[in-house]
Amino acid sequence: MAGMKSSSLSAMHENKVISFEAIRIACRNCNLSTLCLPLGLTPEDVERLDTIVRRSRPLHRGDYLFHSGDRFRSLFVVKTGSVKTFAPSPEGGEQVLGFHLPGEIIGLDAIEHDAHSCSAKVLETTAICEVPFSRFEELSVTIPSLQHQMYRLLSKEIAQETEMLLLLGKKSAEDRLATFLLSLSHRLQKRGLSPTDFYLSMSRHEIGNYLGLAVETVSRLFTRFHEERLLVVDRKHVRLTDLDALEAMVQATPLEDCRRRLP
Amino acid sequence: MAGMKSSSLSAMHENKVISFEAIRIACRNCNLSTLCLPLGLTPEDVERLDTIVRRSRPLHRGDYLFHSGDRFRSLFVVKTGSVKTFAPSPEGGEQVLGFHLPGEIIGLDAIEHDAHSCSAKVLETTAICEVPFSRFEELSVTIPSLQHQMYRLLSKEIAQETEMLLLLGKKSAEDRLATFLLSLSHRLQKRGLSPTDFYLSMSRHEIGNYLGLAVETVSRLFTRFHEERLLVVDRKHVRLTDLDALEAMVQATPLEDCRRRLP
């Protein structure tokens, strides 16, 4: 009830909201919310976009979307589930580059060389949409706002990586895990999922690898956070019980406490 | 003489090279080589691109291209000199995000929010070209190959940041400085400048901040590299005397020696 009330209220604020909502729903159906959500695409444009999208049957844990070195053909949008991207090395080691949740796009780094420089592996049963890039590009030539949206999307990816760069460069192990958990929280919330209660589809090993920490350190931190009543952790299930404290922990060490000021 | 010979030889290999060369020269004049170099833009397109570019008078050490929070209006291309970008914090601390050499573009991360999230400060006397983004976007709608090039450019930026992410996440202080020096070397070489002999326009402080290291560590590493005959360093001038050894140092620790293998 409360939900209906607030949504009808917000719809009354602006005319735009109504058509926007329609697009949002259309996009959700075609799993392209990430591409068209923040944008004034017309329903017709959305439909055209929809025609080039390929939906695949559900993938399972361990399946690959693509391997490092593969020719770049498509962007992939996560519909449900989760995917990790990683740079494999000849000897079997690997560097985890990211975890991708519903609504997020994979493959943006491959456009330049026309080949994937990382691999993408499914972490749990996952639904994916495939967007053939050449067809997308043709489309974006005829739809200026789609082009603009694509620029924004790529720019956003850059800004996000910059954030991550900052994280790995300066922050303590504690800050890294807190930031990681808050990042998951915020991203899940954006998709209407619980920001405090979620399932970690990746192993401690993968978290550590991603954050530049040893497995043991990650494990110890989970234990400590639990003791400090910041969260309840059981196996792969996490419930954040004190978001404010986590935020404070991250905010408290922006740059000055970890690195001396520049002249 | 040797230079003439090799360039005329390469021109004979493919017809494309000739027009390509013409474009390259045209681009060098308008400082847009980064934007149009790797691409089949027609001379007419280059000219159209040229009309929207604004050249500014030389900037001097300490000048700002933009401040964090400024409205995003233009991309900036470094013609000569160098620029650092950094995220300032209220208390006066800052996080160096990158150093930008001739031919490189600044501001790609600001497209999404339509505002700059970092500041850009000139490190030495520097010539800059300004590309108003809205006009560029209009142009890229009418020139599909320009759009493609922009996608590639943004994608490249993402891939580069991923590399950096890998560096900060796992590698030792030694690897970080070696990677940093090699990165400068390669980027200078791409612009036809000496890959072994160059001037560090940034302070040790800024290098350390960028690489996630303390100033003292950076200083000690320079001393050690000097002792190990990897380079000759005098104040801000560096000459890399053993590129192979530096490359080997970085290659030797791709991922496996710094972090345990994933299962």
Next chain:
DNA sequence: CGTACTATTGAGCGCTCTCAAAACCAGTGG
């Protein structure tokens, strides 16, 4: 030629990694 800043060098400490082992969990077959 002093002043302020930047860079170097040294000593000690803390965070996080490494090594090692135990606890726990999931799946398999007796």
Next chain:
DNA sequence: CCACTGGTTTTGAGAGCGCTCAATAGTACG
């Protein structure tokens, strides 16, 4: 149902890399 096995997670003890603090040397600039 339970022992067995491979994998993941947790916990403990010790070591090393890089940070911090502190002092000195070198450089730019008025």
